[in-house]
Amino acid sequence: MNRRTGRSIPISDGLLQVEDCLDADGEIDLPDDITFISLIDRNIAHVGDEVAYRYLDFSGAGTQISEITWTELGVRMAAVAARVQQAATPGERVAVLAPQGLDYIAGFFGAIKAGAVAVPLFAPELPGHAERLDVALRDSRPVAVLTTSGARAGVEEFLDQVTGLRRPEVITIDEVPDAAATTFVPTVIDVDDVSHLQYTGGATRPPAGVEITHRAVGTNLVQMILSIDLLDRNTHGVSWLPLYHDMGLSMIGFPAVYGGHSTLMSPTAFIRRPLRWIEALSAGSATGRVVTAAPNFAYEWTAARGVPGTDSGIDLSNVVLIIGSEPVSIDAIAAFDAAFAPFGLPRTAFKPSYGIAEATLLVATIAPAARAQALYVDRDALARGTAVPVAPDHDLAAAHVSCGQVARSLSCVIVDPDTGRELPDGRVGEPWVQGDNIARGYWRRPQETQQTFGARLAGTLAGGSHAIGADPDRNWLRTGDLGFYLDGELYITGRIADVVILGGRRYSPHDLEATAAGASPIVRRGYVAAFAVRDDGADRLVIVAERAAGTARTDPGAAVASIKAAVYEHHQAPVADVRIVPAGAIPRTTSGKLARRACRTAYLDGIFDDRAITPRA
Incomplete structure (x- = not known):
């Protein structure tokens, strides 16, 4: 420090x-x-x-x-x-x-x-x-x-x-x-x-x-x-x-x-024209090392729409690609790798990273020589708070990309957010961080500043603690995220505020959205929002999905049925309502991430009512 x-x-x-x-x-x-x-x-x-x-x-x-x-x-x-x-x-x-x-x-x-x-x-x-x-x-x-x-x-x-x-x-x-x-x-x-x-x-x-x-x-x-x-x-x-x-x-x-x-x-x-990004990276690669950063959707979009011709002369052999969405998508990495490997893209180019504005940006990333890789865990066990590795083809396998190691002179512990006590490796909790890169607080929000930036650990592990080297007299930052350590690597599974709770059971919105996106070809991948709404004293699962290009005239009825069936089969979660909406209808943040909170608000305000294709259950 x-x-x-x-x-x-x-x-x-x-x-x-x-x-x-x-x-x-x-x-x-x-x-x-x-x-x-x-x-x-x-x-x-x-x-x-x-x-x-x-x-x-x-x-x-x-x-x-x-x-x-x-x-x-x-x-x-x-x-x-x-x-x-x-x-x-x-x-x-x-x-x-x-x-x-x-x-x-x-x-x-x-x-x-x-x-x-x-x-x-x-x-x-x-x-x-x-x-x-x-x-x-x-x-x-x-x-x-x-x-x-x-x-x-x-x-x-x-x-x-x-x-x-x-x-x-x-x-x-x-x-x-x-x-x-x-x-x-x-x-x-x-x-x-x-x-x-x-x-x-x-x-x-x-x-x-x-x-x-x-x-x-x-x-x-x-x-x-x-x-x-x-x-x-x-x-x-x-x-x-x-x-x-x-x-x-x-x-x-x-x-x-x-x-x-x-x-x-x-x-x-x-x-x-995403090819412009690729051309600029190639130009930089020709004169030295070149680094760029983008969220999941950008790499997926470029793999789909920005691949140059084989005779283009594009050379990505000296490129470093920071991917910083939460959580990082292994599908986005795989799609980009497959599309641009013919242009010299190194297998170690991708650097999955974790960062938040309250820490200025970077918290963790994989080693310079490491290759991005996914860990497959049992989604049911993960929902109960434990990361249990399984084979990629396991019925309950959910992929999570490693964000590697915490940055130099920064401490990060996984904490039970209710008790403030450090959790052992393999247990899901909230990452708390401490270091000189942490912001001073929120502008004109003293109570939120104290709640978020003024955390104190109630207890650390007797052995294998990630708090070793941290200042015991210094506050910690609550990130509001969920994650776990396993085999020396940090994994981020999502935001606490985004967790879907139905009947007392917790679901990752990312898992629900991935299942919905894969259930029908008319769904635009990466443009699905899953959230819960309260109705008559019970929580109901709602899924809003944007149409894929070229499907504007396709009857969405079969897609709705497929989404409901797939989500129930893979997650045992009943879907109360599905809305198939035009491309661009789902709100996103200024950085391109899904704004589930805004999407939920739009749903409750009736913004999607004229696009309903099935009666609300």
């Missing part, structure tokens, strides 16, 4: 080395002068003329490529920061409501350089997420909003409709001249100051602003670099992930640590 030695590293000493962030025992001990801004200043001093970020714009005719060097980024940051200083004092919130691109990066880092707390959000043009944007703005109460000239009109129109919010000043990033940089007033930023508010995705509850400090983000970036072996400066990032998402921010954080660069594109560009 961090020793708080008060060490500093002069910028004149050169680029930051990971060794500079380790103590004599090899534990992460972040120097106290390391912040996002000091890292960028170090890169400006030593690799200023090298590209920091590249953006591929596919919105017009052809591909427009924009690049910014570290020196140029420094000027843009200072100019934006100077303008922010006219509207905000240190510690006040400044939201970024801009489209994906280099202006977003300059705005995000510029707000932090000014001493403000950045709030990375998105322009109102993002479809389906107006409510989340409204909640985040009213919660964070920014005094200023950073946007672009192209998005400004939409931002101002949206702000006019937000109730209970004092109108923030709107600053147009691309209209701030470089000359404004000369008016920037240097601001002291401490490593324990809040860098930004990371709003949670809202999959199981309303979005909350997680207070990420410079120490937390710096520690977590070092943890990622060590865990995935990204020590070579000639490692590039490629990402289409939204910059308001924690995984997206990590892809612009990597280059800041070691002076490398990342190539970015918009989520829309990826969705419309």
